[in-house]
Amino acid sequence: MDRKGGQEGMRPRRRLCPGLHTLAPEPRKSLPCLLAALLCALLISGCSRRTAVCPYPGRHTRAHYRAHHSRVRAPKPSRVIVQRVAYFDAPRTIYHEVGPGDSMLRICRMYGVSSGSIRRKNHLGRKQSLQPGQMIIIPSVRTIRYVINLYRTRPWSYIIVHHTATEAGDATTIQRAHLQRGFWNGLGYDFVIDNGTMGRGDGVIEMSPRWLRQETGAHCKADSMNRRAIGIALVGNFDCERPSRYQLESLAYLIYILRHYYDIPSSNVMGHGQVPGARTDCPGRLFPINFLKQAARR
């Protein structure tokens, strides 16, 4: 993880046509000029509330983000992967802490329970939204599933794996920590794979709000990877311990899904420290890098 999260400052915009302003305006070309100006104005104001993805990724300032991105609506996923990972013989009651990337729809898909029964059990109104950190009861759970949204809005071409360098955590705690560190866009990774320390299951895959909005990452500034790479963080400090078996299984599954959907070459799946120009030990000295290579070839 980079200290500044890879959010680059505002650079002077490159002039597309240097000679344009030196020519005297020709009356016959006034209409095309007007149309060109209109097109430019539309492009410049492209970060409207209706635009899902900013046309100037990586040129964000805090003011830019507050003015546009905080109100940007999340794009619709082109595909949602729902994969069963656990089955219980008898129905169970589960306590679920709402993560930063959770919605009622996602929670219903995760546990195979209707929104009506969750709302009734938790005395939630029909239009009452869930808040990150809120603890809710999920009744009558028989299955637990991975839910992974996939989008066609950005051409992701790399997958970068990190560790959080903390013993405990989940998407909620990392989101809080990154906001405190000044990442105005919150959680810098696209996915977090839990290690079971915060009440979530070991190996649970969480999507970040950044992924749901398909925004530029804040996990690897080197080689412009924030714009090109999907960032996956495994909770744990792999300088001191190895990732759990369940975390590695989930990582291999996630890499398989993402690599095949975005047609990412296996050589473009790497640990943070393997990125040219990245001076870091991430994802930790004990992280099994050979496992990553094998997983990328599946």
Ligand SMILES: [Zn+2]
């Ligand atoms: Zn890292």
